[in-house]
Amino acid sequence: MIIESDFLVIGSGIAGLSFALQAAVHGTVSVVTKREIAESATRYAQGGIASVFSSEDSFDAHIEDTLVAGAGICHEDVVRMVVEEGPQTIRNLIEWGVKFTTTLKGDEYDLTREGGHSARRILHAEDITGREIERALVEAVRLNPNIQVFEDHIAIDLLTCAKLARQPVSDNCCLGAYVLDIKEARVKTFSAGATLLASGGAGKVYLYTCNPDVASGDGVAMAYRAGATVANMEFMQFHPTTLFHPNAKSFLISEAVRGEGAILRRRDGTAFMEKYHHLKDLAPRDIVARAIDNEMKTYGDDCVYLDITHEPAEVVRNRFPNIYQTCMEFGLDMTKDWLPVVPAAHYLCGGVQVNTHGQTDVRGLYAIGEVAFTGLHGANRLASNSLLEAAVYASKAAKHAIDALTTQPVSKPSSLPEWDSGTATNSDEMVVVSQNWDEIRRFMWNYVGIVRSTKRLERAMRRIQLIQAEIEEYYWNFIVTSDLIELRNLATVAELIITCAQQRKESRGLHYTIDYPERDEQNGKKDTIVKKIF
Known part of the structure; x- marks a missing residue:
């Protein structure tokens, strides 16, 4: 079964739905989401969204706070762009129906303060900000005739020019994705002129996380397998207070x-x-x-x-x-x-590397929100900057994708291949999935958690390589299920985190190792880059 649209959005949090609403003005949008549409990390965000909204605050102050939290490796041009576009982004959310908490008089928004901020600049909806944002965006999406939502659908892999050619190509492009309809247990081919990854983070790679169950690193893993560059995966933020x-x-x-x-x-x-x-x-x-x-x-x-x-x-x-x-x-x-x-485990500061338009280095593929590495957060995200980043980049990516559809459209073949299960059979050994899932999360917590060491990372790498081999064999022998897809993605993300952590021979921000406890200002002020070699 092939489903065609102008835009394919994978994920239904603030990033994906904000993009969908703006893209839908210019074309048809398919939104693929693993559970029901409101189930996303956005829904569980409590604190709020940071933006300069007071005369007692300034862009420069917000920029400086972000740079300080980022421990010297934020991309300053990105920080300035996101901060300066914050107020308009807030107004967009308000126009879509988000109701932020006001002061007792009701004449202005009740701004609060969080760790690392030098001023009160957090807009919130009581202490359920994410739930309110998600509510408003879901209602707006449901009313838009150009947007079709596919709930209980999990993306398996991106469909690329290189995959069709069965070899690397000089101008790799994304044509859509293979997606499993969980309830019907069948794989569908989604074809689109532009594909957006807005699939969230990877907190489930750790034993203890405040992320929802959907946060299994799917977008990062799929993008990496498709040939996109991934960066700064060693910077996993652990929320201090759960x-x-x-x-x-x-x-x-x-x-x-x-x-x-x-x-x-x-x-x-x-x-x-x-x-x-x-x-x-x-x-x-x-x-x-x-x-x-x-x-x-x-x-x-x-x-x-x-x-x-x-x-x-x-x-x-x-x-x-x-x-x-x-x-x-x-x-x-x-x-x-x-x-x-x-x-x-709370928030992934690394991810799929993108430019200021949310573009990856695979043409036609965009990534925004927690799945993306934009350069905003550096080595540590400043509180409440995540919702802001997602919404700002949604506008940037939508505008670029709309323009690209007319000026630089991806050339699609007359027909795309449908999913072929080959000789795969139904598994009668699901214990393999549950055992590997549990093992990955435990050794990631113990060896690649808040405090790391060279020996711990080496142990973790040996284990993940063994598990990867076992998962790959299992993946090709048995018919895919949502649990197997998530396990495969978790294993890929775990290996990427370990690989990046081994590259960084210093302690900076969220990456702390007892073998290199100080910052290396000469060699460490750079991003850690990983790209799949075909």
């Missing part, structure tokens, strides 16, 4: 809680962040995550505690209604109790 509770499934406690005065404490009540950074509890995420990790290992504790009990109870409940209610469901009253918290 709720430590057996039934919480790594529920995230927003950075905004510390922004409103919460203090991190040991079990005995000692506040410890002042010994790690002058901003104390408002230090950048990489520093806070490493500090918590160190405190837990030093004192043998399973967690540390987040204390906001000194703030007025009514203020806490009103500012964080969702967090408050969720914690209450677990028997924790954050107005009276310290919240037990631990770090968890």
